[in-house]
Amino acid sequence: MIALFNAQQSKEIDRRIIDEGEPGLKLMKRAAWHLFATVQSHYPHAQKLLVLCGTGNNGGDGLACAQFALLAGLDVSVFLSNENMHGDALSCLNELKALNADIRPLNDLEVFSQELGKTDLLIDALFGIGLNRPLNQASVQLIETVNTSPCPVISADLPSGLDADSGKHFGCAIKAEHTCTFLTRKVGLYTHLGPDFCGQIHYFDLHANLPQHISPVAYSHELNEWQPLIPTLSADNHKGRMGHVLLVGGHRNMMGAIQLSASACLHSGAGLTKIISDTQHLIPLTQQQPELMCYPPEALSEQLRQSDLLALGPGLGLDDWSGQLYQTCSQNNLPKVFDADALKWLAKTPVFNPQQILTPHPGEAAVLLDSDSRRIQQDRVGAIKAIQKKYGGVVILKGKGSLIYDGNRLELCPLGNPGMAVGGMGDVLTGVVAALWARGMTPFEAACTAVYIHAAAADECFKETGAAGLIPSLLPPKIGRLIG
Ligand SMILES: NC(=O)C1=CN([C@@H]2O[C@H](COP(=O)(O)OP(=O)(O)OC[C@H]3O[C@@H](n4cnc5c(N)ncnc54)[C@H](O)[C@@H]3O)[C@@H](O)[C@H]2O)[C@@H](O)CC1
Ligand SMILES: Nc1ncnc2c1ncn2[C@@H]1O[C@H](COP(=O)(O)OP(=O)(O)O)[C@@H](O)[C@H]1O
Ligand SMILES: [K+]
Structure with a gap:
């Protein structure tokens, strides 16, 4: 440390x-x-x-x-x-x-x-x-x-x-x-x-x-200081103990976003990974990843009752279809991970909720604070503190030196590389955060562990592929190995 x-x-x-x-x-x-x-x-x-x-x-x-x-x-x-x-x-x-x-x-x-x-x-x-x-x-x-x-x-x-x-x-x-x-x-x-x-x-x-x-303003740890906090598996482990995660998103043309989150969630050890997405995506999603359980939007209320945790936002979109899903989800009191478009919906009607993890990149952080990304980057510590104060819970401010803050502790992850700046990389992180929280870690520990493991997996990949070859879909198996 x-x-x-x-x-x-x-x-x-x-x-x-x-x-x-x-x-x-x-x-x-x-x-x-x-x-x-x-x-x-x-x-x-x-x-x-x-x-x-x-x-x-x-x-x-x-x-x-x-x-x-x-x-x-x-x-x-x-x-x-x-x-x-x-x-x-x-x-x-x-x-x-x-x-x-x-x-x-x-x-x-x-x-x-x-x-x-x-x-x-x-x-x-x-x-x-x-x-x-x-x-x-x-x-x-x-x-x-x-x-x-x-x-x-x-x-x-x-x-x-x-x-x-x-x-x-x-x-x-x-x-x-x-x-x-x-x-x-x-x-x-x-x-x-x-x-x-x-x-x-x-x-x-x-x-x-x-x-x-x-x-200090912040702490920074080694990856191997976070890994031991991941709950160990008992010999009589069963899927009911490993967390049931419901991922909501993947509007038309954005199936890939929710698919990447789901793949990362599965590889992070969630007991059940379920998706609510556009009806046209249900068959291809299941065909590509048979472990996933995929449902149409009409099944949302039922699935909210049968899940431990909700991750909302990858590929969600900003139209009426998205708004309806967002409304139903935001009224539910499951623990929630908000990413991508869900953060933009949240910014429209800010609610303070201690039971949530928000995962903005600087652009989304700007929307949450009604600011601009240049100002966010010029004072990342101030920005993450302001978001946490306004919305509550745990906040991950992504980008080089990703920050994690729970209102008390501030962590800075020094891992990661510029090859990670590619669409879909954040969707992968959302899946890891959701799985680790659903598996019983505290939200702050889950957020920190997920950020370190995600960046370490990307650094490992970078060594093999270089920056251009580093694409988000390569990460989940490496994430699985780092989680163990
Ligand atoms: N006990 C000590 O005194 C130690 C000091 N250390 C060194 O001391 C440094 C801090 O020393 P100082 O507090 O003197 O600060 P600096 O050496 O950073 O310089 C401050 C000077 O730069 C001027 N200045 C500030 N902004 C300017 C700008 N935009 N354009 C032109 N001039 C500008 C200030 O008016 C001031 O004269 C540390 O960074 C470290 O390198 C280390 O040796 C450790 C021990
Ligand atoms: N230059 C960089 N150095 C380290 N990490 C980076 C860098 N650029 C991006 N990342 C990481 O990659 C991920 C990108 O997430 P995000 O911008 O939300 O992508 P998307 O929304 O397309 O999935 C974040 O985890 C971020 O911290
Ligand atoms: K200097």
Whole structure:
């Protein structure tokens, strides 16, 4: 399990550690030592190092790293955005000056660019967690110069330009091959655009005693911490114990959506997987997957009485046919998983219900909050909390760094890959969530376990097929194996 913090908490932790007697300069030197050790282990042949330093303590990390590199015999050039430094960063600057280091002001982008062309590796120490406003034009141009150069980058604490809280950037951000992050793991490294900019993340606690009473924004676990929570099967197991799931959706032309959910639900171990769908789909659905029990819309009320859990939305549609099914389902008090079009129906007449799991992607989250997906992505943590507050239950906000929130705990799943951005991938997740909840897990555990297993199955598949070959129908058998 790892804990994820935002910038304000990270600053508070930093301050407390210093207040308790650990000098800031010592922490800075340790951070710099890890930066330099990362240079040595990942770029052992680098001879010429360029260190890009801002005016804050992030710049201080860079200056202290420059000192280690210089003492180790590397050819080091330091570019300073501004000489206006203070505190520990100023001490590091003075130490470096005493070594007659090559320190230059960043006042000519052309000179910087030429130097970068002769460099084996860049240390990015321009901005850390102190970045709190949009970058000015000069900083944007500087970062773009770095990003268009072939020179590899190690970022100190986080890629400069990235928002430690949300994973958005403040105009643009440095694209690093490695990011060495210190004291806390920042949530923005793991969600939204963060993973695109960070490269490989290395965490260093700087041998400090982290204060325990600051609760993190979110946690992240390993897949194998969720798997043991899946109920085990007794020798005299029978299908009545494994949950009866009713899936509702699959309007005309959208049979595939409900079919994918149903297949995932079956492979996740549900005792009975039943479908209410367009009448024309009933025979093909059964022919393709004989284990499924398929019913026409007229059988909905009867089947609601005979099921443990309802999953509503994949391929449901938004017309009268869909609306009638939605009305009947929403009035029923079975536990419910809402996905896809069901979320759009829910947004029309919001109801607070603790017995539900909502699975929006950012576009659907925007509908639920009457917002737009760009704003959702810029503050995914804020968005999932707002949805949960408005609608209740457990919410899964999908996308890179999928979040799961129950009003109390926030989990971030770091697994998954961009090949998952293909129609039908979310329908598969719905089936897994429904099956695990119906099998007796708590809704939060079912949601987390399903998200991790779904993403892990997609990562496994990606290794075999690549991104383009990763299609949702390949996932259910892999999901079955991961569930066991
Ligand atoms: N004890 C410590 O002091 C430690 C600090 N550490 C480093 O210190 C960093 C935090 O240091 P700071 O709080 O000084 O923050 P930063 O080094 O991120 O920089 C803040 C500076 O950048 C300026 N700034 C913010 N947004 C800007 C923008 N858009 N355009 C131009 N300038 C902007 C601020 O006015 C301020 O001067 C961490 O990220 C980490 O790298 C680590 O060395 C761990 C220990
Ligand atoms: N870039 C990505 N990285 C990780 N996971 C992703 C990425 N893009 C999509 N996903 C995952 O793929 C699934 C897509 O779901 P969704 O958008 O609802 O698809 P659909 O509605 O077509 O079934 C979600 O689980 C989401 O988290
Ligand atoms: K940085």
